[in-house]
Amino acid sequence: MTLYWVLATIIGAAGLTTRNAMQRNLTQRIGTVGATQVRFLYGLPFSVIFLAVSVWITGHAIPSLTIAMLGFALGGAVTQIIATALMLLAMKERSFAVTTAYTKTEPVQVAIFSVVVLGDKISALAALAIVTATIGVILMAAKPGDSWTKSGLRPVAYGIVSGTFFALSAVSYRGGILALEDTPFLLAASTTLVTALSMQSAILLVYMALFNRTALMGSLNVWRASLLAGFVGAFASQAWFIGFSLTSAANVRTLGLVEMIFAQIITRRVLKEQTAGREWIGMALILVGVAALLAFG
Numbered sequence: 001m002t003l004y005w006v007l008a009t010i011i012g013a014a015g016l017t018t019r020n021a022m023q024r025n026l027t028q029r030i031g032t033v034g035a036t037q038v039r040f041l042y043g044l045p046f047s048v049i050f051l052a053v054s055v056w057i058t059g060h061a062i063p064s065l066t067i068a069m070l071g072f073a074l075g076g077a078v079t080q081i082i083a084t085a086l087m088l089l090a091m092k093e094r095s096f097a098v099t100t101a102y103t104k105t106e107p108v109q110v111a112i113f114s115v116v117v118l119g120d121k122i123s124a125l126a127a128l129a130i131v132t133a134t135i136g137v138i139l140m141a142a143k144p145g146d147s148w149t150k151s152g153l154r155p156v157a158y159g160i161v162s163g164t165f166f167a168l169s170a171v172s173y174r175g176g177i178l179a180l181e182d183t184p185f186l187l188a189a190s191t192t193l194v195t196a197l198s199m200q201s202a203i204l205l206v207y208m209a210l211f212n213r214t215a216l217m218g219s220l221n222v223w224r225a226s227l228l229a230g231f232v233g234a235f236a237s238q239a240w241f242i243g244f245s246l247t248s249a250a251n252v253r254t255l256g257l258v259e260m261i262f263a264q265i266i267t268r269r270v271l272k273e274q275t276a277g278r279e280w281i282g283m284a285l286i287l288v289g290v291a292a293l294l295a296f297g
Helices: 002-041 044-058 066-091 096-103 107-119 123-142 152-180 185-210 213-221 223-246 250-271 277-295
Strands: none
Touching: 002 066, 002 096, 002 107, 002 185, 002 213, 002 223, 044 185, 044 213, 044 223, 066 096, 066 152, 066 185, 096 107, 107 123, 107 152, 107 250, 123 250, 152 185, 152 223, 185 213, 185 223, 213 223, 223 250, 250 277
């Protein structure tokens, strides 16, 4: 099963990076809340298709939704909404790659929450690998000459707290998948994804209808670009959830740090931002940490 979760995580990381870049552009057009809604509302129809495919592949019916599963899914849904909004706020003030780096302090937090909430076991060598990769992330984020004034600290806070909520959502989603006992891993992953996206879409639709109709109309008006972002996001999420169904959330999110490398590719080739020497060193540490995780995790 190792090969499956590794492939799923790498695919998810590539898809997530692409979707984040799309959302960054949408944020400038329809605002943070509208762009946050895009990944959920427009991803939901594609997740339903993935669920149907999972039913066909496994030959099993959609499992009954237990109270435990619904509780974990709701927790993951709410914390992911908060995490996404904070990430997009950070992206408005800092570069795409640097913001991604701040949010990727997440794996250490995932490891802690996994042990506390789910009772997952993490070896000492795996923990060292997670820390090594995270140091690489911090090195990439530590831009020389940054001003730690109030204005300079704000995007850092957005990014790091976003990572905390992403960590909580990852652990919650794995908990939801595990709560669907005696269900094939592919079907459990797809069922949890559809449940979470349904909750997220409903929460944001109600919120925007009551408090931010401009953002709601904006997200509907850019449906062509949003549909593509929704598909990429749902595809990436499906891959992440498959990973969560096969191994600990800490393993998945640490391997997912290869997203930093994908972010650098987008930074250089699409957004025309330069990569500094310390960022290359940071990427090397990420690769060392990821390799150690695969060897000892």
